[in-house]
Amino acid sequence: MVMATANRMIQKGSTGADVKLLQGLLNQKVPLPKLPQGKKLAEDGIFGPKTDAATRTFQQMKGLKADGIVGPKTWGALGVTYTGPGATPAPPAGKPKFEEKKPKDGFDGAVNPPWQMVPMSGQKTVILKNADNLTVVSRNPGIATVEDDPKCFVHGGRELIIKGKTKGTTFIDVKNGAATVASLEVAVKTKKTVQASFHLVEDSAGHKTSRSTSSIDGWVKTMNDIFLPQANIQVTKKRAISVKINKDLGAVVRFSSHLPGVPASEHEWDLVIAKGDASADFNVFFVWEYEQDINPNHDDTDAGTLGKNCIFEDHAGTNVGDTLAHELGHTLGVNDFYGATEKPLLMYGITDQRGQKIPKAHANSMNP
Structure with a gap:
């Protein structure tokens, strides 16, 4: 039977059941080509030259000192609890x-x-x-x-x-x-209610979103699954309609008024959001493609939110409900975060890599 614990350090020359345990684990965890002569170790309980070589190979694989001595760190790397001399004592019960x-x-x-x-x-x-x-x-x-x-x-x-x-x-x-x-x-x-209106955009040249109103209720549910338990914010669908822009917006809808040298005619944000619901707390406009930087031909923006208006492209990842919740987070006053430790957060800035966590500071900004 495989032992869950080991009560001593072992090395070349050691014998016993714990050596047999070691040999079995090395056979499992060291790739066959890296074992001596490309063969599995004999699980005979004798720590000989081949077991010593395999131990050193495993220690190198795990970034440990490759000395062939199986002590607390090597046992731990093998998944065995070490209880012998030098073992880390169990932590005290500690503070509440x-x-x-x-x-x-x-x-x-x-x-x-x-x-x-x-x-x-x-x-x-x-x-x-x-x-x-x-x-x-x-x-x-x-x-x-x-x-x-x-x-x-x-x-x-x-x-x-x-x-x-x-x-x-x-x-x-x-x-x-x-x-x-x-x-x-x-x-x-107290519960904060956000009335959201959703708009499926089409322009005069036939460019239009591929999204459907039939998906919106599911996205609203996802948003509520995120916001209600963490910040007591409830999103309600106020309306979901198709809207027509009487202009050819081209292959990419742009927000470009902040970019030097870009013609004013290419700033199409205002044309789109003019079709919004003035009484809504959050307006979403689904478009085919959206960009807000100097290179509109490179797809590096999934959505943009300013105030209570959000333009949201068809290629905005797979977790649409999460991304809509993220954009609503901007309307509710929280910016993007990009730190490696912030990936679990809803407000992490990279689509389909963010989590759904709303920490204290964000919840208090969203629903004071």
């Missing part, structure tokens, strides 16, 4: 810690203290670990209350149900006697 119950549900653990959005007259559940015998209280029960879910959970912590009472910010405190040992910031938000 709040964690999200489920992803994209209005929790931000990257800020200090962690933060949770709760809808007014609604509730959210968070996990609290390392706090079995501690007291949990709300600083202002008039804004939000907290109670324990009495069930037991596989994660070993507690689950707290936080209910939003009135709009505002308060804190859930974890207390050891009179001392506060951890806190969770809670923002109770």
Whole structure:
């Protein structure tokens, strides 16, 4: 049987069941051509020259010191828990810690203290670990209350149900006697409704979007799946219609008024958005192709949003609902982000590479 743990360091000359385990794992993890003589190791429990050579090859593959000694780091790289001399001790239970119950549900653990959005007259559940015998209280029960879910959970912590009472910010405190040992910031938000109108654009020369009104309800659902649980923002479809521009807009619809040397006649943004819904909070115009830089023949823009108007091209990736939500994020006051650590965010600037996460700062800008 394959062992899950190893309690000693082994090297050339060692024998035993842990050597046999090592040989089996090396046979699995080192490509056959890289094993000695291109053959699998004999799983005989004897750490000989061939096992030594295969160990060094594996260590090189993993960027470890290629010394042939199978210690804590090499065992770990093999997927084995090392419990012998030099093992890293198990971390202590530690301070009480709040964690999200489920992803994209209005929790931000990257800020200090962690933060949770709760809808007014609604509730959210968070996990609290390392706090079995501690007291949990709300600083202002008039804004939000907290109670324990009495069930037991596989994660070993507690689950707290936080209910939003009135709009505002308060804190859930974890207390050891009179001392506060951890806190969770809670923002109770009223529902913000965004009325969105969608326009399928065609010009006088027959250029027109390939999109259909039948897809819009699904995209609105995706937008609400993102915004409602994280910022208490609901998108409603106000209208979805076809609109005709009485001009040949050409193969590319352009926003170019900011570009030096481009003729004013090529700035077509104003012609398109003039067909919008003045009473809508967010106007989307689906077009065949859209660009806003100096080279309109190179497709490097999927959509553009200014104020409450968005022009959205047919080639704007596959996750259309996500991209529409991203563009609405601009209307709601949040700019693009491009850092490698910001890829999980809805407001990451690259189409089909972004996530759907709305952190505290963005949620508070979108729905103060």
